Amino acid sequence: EVQLVESGGGLVQPGGSLRLFCAASGFTFSSYWMHWVRQAPGKGLVWVSRINSDGSSTNYADSVKGRFTISRDNAKNTLYLQMNSLRAEDTAVYYCARDRTAFQHWGQGTLVTVSS
Amino acid sequence: SYVLTQPPSVSVAPGQTARITCGGKNIGSKSVHWYQQKPGQAPVLVVYDDSDRPSGIPERFSGSNSGNTATLTISRVEAGDEADYYCQVWDSSSDHVVFGGGTKLTVL
Numbered sequence: 001e002v003q004l005v006e007s008g009g010g011l012v013q014p015g016g017s018l019r020l021f022c023a024a025s026g027f028t029f030s031s032y033w034m035h036w037v038r039q040a041p042g043k044g045l046v047w048v049s050r051i052n053s054d055g056s057s058t059n060y061a062d063s064v065k066g067r068f069t070i071s072r073d074n075a076k077n078t079l080y081l082q083m084n085s086l087r088a089e090d091t092a093v094y095y096c097a098r099d100r101t102a103f104q105h106w107g108q109g110t111l112v113t114v115s116s
Numbered sequence: 117s118y119v120l121t122q123p124p125s126v127s128v129a130p131g132q133t134a135r136i137t138c139g140g141k142n143i144g145s146k147s148v149h150w151y152q153q154k155p156g157q158a159p160v161l162v163v164y165d166d167s168d169r170p171s172g173i174p175e176r177f178s179g180s181n182s183g184n185t186a187t188l189t190i191s192r193v194e195a196g197d198e199a200d201y202y203c204q205v206w207d208s209s210s211d212h213v214v215f216g217g218g219t220k221l222t223v224l
Contacts, residue, residue: 044200047214100206101213103149106158108158
């Protein structure tokens, strides 16, 4: 069974940093592109970033480019999102999702709250 | 950047057919995917590549895509279909994934 489990969320002050984790199991992690998608409270889904299967190619939404870094460790079956210079508008549930363009598998999400 | 436009809300009586649209410039040339999201839950893929259904998704869910509009059609709507629905594409020009703003389906 495919499982994606996010962790690392929490309360952080504006300007602070946080690292999110997505632990994958039930499939060959190193074969799949992975994404981060976020959802602010009461709002819609917003794509954040993606990484290809071997980690050699990444891409970011304009709103996070230069502040967030996506990476992966295929030996540990783990996807990461390093978030720096956090802003109030980054407050959201962050989901990791699998597959190249249509996301058949999602984690349960982890909540990031940016507030003083 | 590429923009997808969905109506904020659609209402339908049980047993009727719901149609949720997703507008985008020449969207017919792209592959459109649709997600269902219920409160407090992660999204679920219900249609991919315009009109294909993942395993486990009822045949009542179908999709079409042509010109500047893609459509998710839910036949014989049930109370359990009440949810937010999002369309999504991959924009090759920017190499970005794009979601529509979402449509809240209300079953009357």
